[in-house]
Amino acid sequence: xxxxxxxxxxxxxxxxxxxxxxxxxxxxxxxxxxxxxxxxxxxxxxxxxxxxxxxxxxxxxxxxxxxxxxxxxxxxxxxxxxxxxxxxxxxxxxxxxxxxxxxxxxxxxxxxxxxxxxxxxxxxxxxxxxxxxxxxxxxxxxxxxxxxxxxxxxxxxxxxxxxxxxxxxxxxxxxxxxxxxxxxxxxxxxxxxxxxxxxxxxxxxxxxxxxxxxxxxxxxxxxxxxxxxxxxxxxxxxxxxxxxxxxxxxxxxxxxxxxxxxxxxxxxxxxxxxxxxxxxxxxxxxxxxxxxxxxxxxxxxxxxxxxxxxxxxxxxxxxxxxxxxxxxxxxxxxxxxxxxxxxxxxxxxxxxxxxxxxxxxxxxxxxxxxxxxxxxxxxxxxxxxxxxxxxxxxxxxxxxxxxxxxxxxxxxxxxxxxxxxxxxxxxxxxxxxxxxxxxxxxxxxxxxxxxxxxxxxxxxxxxxxxxxxxxxxxxxxxxxxxxxxxxxxxxxxxxxxxxxxxxxxxxxxxxxxxxxxxxxxxxxxxxxxxxxxxxxxxxxxxxxxxxxxxxxxxxxxxxxxxxxxxxxxxxxxxxxxxxxxxxxxxxxxxxxxxxxxxxxxxxxxxxxxxxxxxxxxxxxxxxxxxxxxxxxxxxxxxxxxxxxxxxxxxxxxxxxxxxxxxxxx
Numbered sequence: 001x002x003x004x005x006x007x008x009x010x011x012x013x014x015x016x017x018x019x020x021x022x023x024x025x026x027x028x029x030x031x032x033x034x035x036x037x038x039x040x041x042x043x044x045x046x047x048x049x050x051x052x053x054x055x056x057x058x059x060x061x062x063x064x065x066x067x068x069x070x071x072x073x074x075x076x077x078x079x080x081x082x083x084x085x086x087x088x089x090x091x092x093x094x095x096x097x098x099x100x101x102x103x104x105x106x107x108x109x110x111x112x113x114x115x116x117x118x119x120x121x122x123x124x125x126x127x128x129x130x131x132x133x134x135x136x137x138x139x140x141x142x143x144x145x146x147x148x149x150x151x152x153x154x155x156x157x158x159x160x161x162x163x164x165x166x167x168x169x170x171x172x173x174x175x176x177x178x179x180x181x182x183x184x185x186x187x188x189x190x191x192x193x194x195x196x197x198x199x200x201x202x203x204x205x206x207x208x209x210x211x212x213x214x215x216x217x218x219x220x221x222x223x224x225x226x227x228x229x230x231x232x233x234x235x236x237x238x239x240x241x242x243x244x245x246x247x248x249x250x251x252x253x254x255x256x257x258x259x260x261x262x263x264x265x266x267x268x269x270x271x272x273x274x275x276x277x278x279x280x281x282x283x284x285x286x287x288x289x290x291x292x293x294x295x296x297x298x299x300x301x302x303x304x305x306x307x308x309x310x311x312x313x314x315x316x317x318x319x320x321x322x323x324x325x326x327x328x329x330x331x332x333x334x335x336x337x338x339x340x341x342x343x344x345x346x347x348x349x350x351x352x353x354x355x356x357x358x359x360x361x362x363x364x365x366x367x368x369x370x371x372x373x374x375x376x377x378x379x380x381x382x383x384x385x386x387x388x389x390x391x392x393x394x395x396x397x398x399x400x401x402x403x404x405x406x407x408x409x410x411x412x413x414x415x416x417x418x419x420x421x422x423x424x425x426x427x428x429x430x431x432x433x434x435x436x437x438x439x440x441x442x443x444x445x446x447x448x449x450x451x452x453x454x455x456x457x458x459x460x461x462x463x464x465x466x467x468x469x470x471x472x473x474x475x476x477x478x479x480x481x482x483x484x485x486x487x488x489x490x491x492x493x494x495x496x497x498x499x500x501x502x503x504x505x506x507x508x509x510x511x512x513x514x515x516x517x518x519x520x521x522x523x524x525x526x527x528x529x530x531x532x533x534x535x536x537x538x539x540x541x542x543x544x545x546x547x548x549x550x551x552x553x554x555x556x557x558x559x560x561x562x563x564x565x566x567x568x569x570x571x572x573x574x575x576x577x578x579x580x581x582x583x584x585x586x587x588x589x590x591x592x593x594x595x596x597x598x599x600x601x602x603x604x605x606x607x608x609x610x611x612x613x614x615x616x617x618x619x620x621x622x623x624x625x626x627x628x629x630x631x632x633x634x635x636x637x638x639x640x641x642x643x644x645x646x647x648x649x650x651x652x653x654x655x656x657x658x659x660x661x662x663x664x665x
Contacts, residue, residue, distance in 0.1 A: 050075075053075055054076060054082075054085070058088075061085065061088055080431070083109050083112065083114050086105065087114045091121060094121060094122060097126075097129065097131070102118065102138075112432060112455070113432075113451055116143075119140060122138060123135060123151065126138065127151045127154075130158070133159055136152070136155050136156065147181050150171050150179065154185040157188060168189040171185075172186055172203070173202060174203070176212060200223050204220060204234075205234075205259060227256060230252075233249070233260055234263060238264070242275075245279065247279075247282060258287055258293065262297050265300075266300045269300055269301045273310060274305070277313065280301060295324055299324060299326050302329055303329055306332050306333075315345075325352055325353070327353065330352055330357075331357070333349050334366070335625045337349060341617070341621065343373040343374050344374065346366070350366065350370065361394050361399060362398055364391050365388070366624070371384040371387075372384045392405075392411070394411070395413050397636035399411065400655040403655070404656070410643055412493070412643075412644060414493045416492050417492070419462070419465075419466055423466060424466055424469070427459070427463050432451055432454065435451045436452035436455065437474070452467075461487060461489075464487045465484070468484045468487065469495055472495045477500055477528060477530070478527070478528040478530040480498070481496055481498075481528045482528070499649065504570045504574070505519045505520060507570075508574050508578075511577070511578075513589075514577050514581050516649075517646050517651070518642055520641070521640075521642040522576070524641050526542070540566040540572075542572045543572055554575060556582075557575075579598075583597045586602055587602075590660055591639065591642075591660060592622070592656070595638040595639070596626060598634075599630065599634040600630075604628075622665035623635050
């Protein structure tokens, strides 16, 4: 199918940005292929000399040889990492309250990572010295440190603002222990009579749900004497929710008793949702629960019924509760109905979805499919074809599905922001980017990533996009992809879908029967082109191979193998492509099944296929009803990325092949 490059206002889901695996080690990155051009020798020599002097200055500072340190610093005035020396030197003497020097540092390096770090240390020093007016002067409301927030309220109180005590309750009412720095403030708050029994009970519940037993015991002792037995009962129910079967123990009519019952039912539903449902009916007749409480407990029970394969009970419970419209619950029921191809029921659940979900590309597409299946010519003034046509312009899984339904070309919106060379250089030469680049060149990759993201995230949107392009230029492909997602700049396709390791991909494709577009799509999804990415499960490299899988694949292919091959781009792509080729052979060339197997394992995919063998599913239904949410998104992304990479490489492709579209799964 041909592509249409148009300017179309479409937003692509954030899920189309990230790979299936959690990428570990912020430091890991690709070598910078575009940053290896030789600079002028004099400039290289100067930078190398500065790096040597920087190391010497660090050594002198650590040894408290201040004379030598100051001499070296004079020679490093243009070195990007000079602020790190200044920060260390200033931090060493904060206890002396060098306020002018601190203010000077903030002025020279505003909004920098080091300024934020210094703010934390400086504020704690001021609080320790009880310099409350100075604390308020330097406090930044953007800080997310709970301890500093407590100290800010205390500073206001200590400087005469008694209304500050009105802001203590949210700081105290959390499910874990606050910093000891908050204790003086909490004491004043309690002394003022603002610690109510209602607040204590609420925090007791939070601590219990969080499993914080020591805090739970402490809080129950703070309660009035007449409330302590109920608190103890709640702790017993938490430990053994089946105590709820002794309904006589829970007959007292009170707000606290209702919360005990609801907590116990929620806890019981985790292991036995059917029993929780039976008990709920009994307690619903016994107690006067609020409408909100009734909806919430039904939601929790229904969700656990679905987890425990009691779909019929869940459907009955939701169907009998018209105001139960939680999106995640209804989407689960929709997929259950799709798996059964019960189109009447699908239509009913679609009507129950909240409006924002119902208007999403996903459920607009399925509304049109349902109308076709039920021969509904028009709904709310729209025909099925009109709905498909409204979804088809999206550069996404459902947009491409709808485009195939209508026969229109795929709309690949590629609309990079227009910037001047001067604007690009301004970002490239900004302090934060220079520091990030220098750390990168020194091989201090965690520090480089930290500086890069801290600086970029504080830039105006236009500069943030330029920073994403800068990462792509440097070979930090994953950084550029991530930053474009954070900026929601979905139309920067060069950065979001870089063409990397093309020769390795083409070579691997020629040695197998795998389409290069499929290799690009899987690699983009798996690692975002981070050559040494590592997952929590132990998968490594561009195509995220487990060492055991890579070794087995190498042996079958007659290739040598060492663990280091997994972080070598050419070898990782060669092995990943061969494993992908094996999966395509197993599943008769079907990319849908091969992609699902690459993510979840071939045995699971075979199990899912066997489960539906008595009622085979169209390919779009099968994908939508993949049991694992991660795998469902993975398959959708890989198919979509194949189309986008075809566009990026100037090729033509089908979203799904005729064989894939016609096969019942």
